Amino acid sequence: MADVMEVGCIGCGGRGRVYSSGLAKLPGFRMRGYADARIEAAKAFQEAYGGDYATPELDRVLEDPRIGAVLICTYHDTHAPLAIKAAQQGKHILLEKPMALTIEECKAIEQAVEKAGVRMALGFKMRFMPVITKVKEKIGTPMMMVGQMMDRRWADTNWAQQPKIGGGNVISQGCHTTNILTYFAGADPVSVYAEGGTMTHTGTDIIDNVVATVRYRNGVVAGMIQGDAGLNPYVSKFFFELFGRDGRGAGLYNRCHEAVLWGADVDRIGPEHLTPEENEDIEGDRGLLRHFAECVKANRPTLVGPREGRIATTIVVKLFESVRTGKPQAIAV
Structure with missing residues (x-):
């Protein structure tokens, strides 16, 4: 080379x-x-x-x-x-x-x-955001977790909102959520059930807001909230919550720049706990x-890599199918 x-x-x-x-x-x-x-x-x-x-x-x-x-x-x-x-x-x-x-x-x-x-x-x-990786180290594999990525309403003219070229918010940003939930779970997804629909937009069949439950092969269960019905300033656009088997847990907020922990050897991870280099790359780019x-x-x-990308998209596509059919969808990866 x-x-x-x-x-x-x-x-x-x-x-x-x-x-x-x-x-x-x-x-x-x-x-x-x-x-x-x-x-x-x-x-x-x-x-x-x-x-x-x-x-x-x-x-x-x-x-x-x-x-x-x-x-x-x-x-x-x-x-x-x-x-x-x-x-x-x-x-x-x-x-x-x-x-x-x-x-x-x-x-x-x-x-x-x-x-x-x-x-x-x-x-x-997000897989390289320092607070996310440090929380994973402290909590390990959770029993249950929640991943939320809610945004302000996307403009109807936003290219990523167009069905054919962008696919809408839930797949455009939701692939981040599904990737991080899968990272925290430490296993492949096996099924998803979702409710939602076209809630914040008209004149389109794009599913723009969902609440889903994802089950993983190791028994971990995740709740996922995704869409553009509004941005909660209290937890910010990105919010994750993990509950471990031994009483350990964590909540990540402020775009996952900060986390509160319980049952672990620290009760907080924030910018003051990061190196200068980590703070400069707090978004993971x-x-x-x-x-x-x-x-x-x-x-x-x-x-x-490509397998991780395929899994992230597969969860979203299958949750779309679940919303449209009203039935849980098996996921084979």
Whole structure:
């Protein structure tokens, strides 16, 4: 492997900016090309983060033989074709969440990545948030837990709210919730039952708010509340609560920047308990990028790879089926 890996970014929006700016600072990586249908956005990225070209042609980045890794930060409906082609071109992939909008697309990406022998990480930054990982260390495997991610009402014009290209809030943000619940559970999901529907939007069939129960293979049970009916300022947009078998537990609040614990050897984890480096990365973005870079260089699987991406999407797709049918749905992963 070359001493310096050149990287391309496809999709020069908010998440593309986070990933491009972060990777440009990591030793052993160099941004080379940027692709976006809005050529002015691609040019702005090149000016900000360096590189050799900006283009409206996505295939120029995908087919560039000098590029060894790509950042895919496009509309959700494009994730599968772009990630599959990137894998076929032998490129490592950092793919923004959700992995895809359907289970079938997720499986196709996973198969392409495995066949090509490349490394993939999903944009599950929460998996690297320092307070989340410290709570997992203190509590271990819980008996029961709750994961809540409730947002202010999304605009009807928001691209991610569109059924075909974004899929709506519950899959766009809910994949974060399902990924972290699965991380805390330490096992694969086996079933989900959900109630909800189209509650905050009109003129669409998107399920925009849900309450679900997810059961895991090891017996852990999780409640999940997801949608855009409003943001509770008391606990914040991100809120998780864990109840352990031995009386230990934790509640994570303030975007999971803080946690209260009981039955553990500490009763609180907050910014004052973190190192300066952890506080600088309290949202987990840098940890995600460092992990991806290390796994690419060492040629080892990531902790947020295609299987984890597929499971996160599968739970959401199955809870949609549960809402529509009124029946629990089995999950086979």
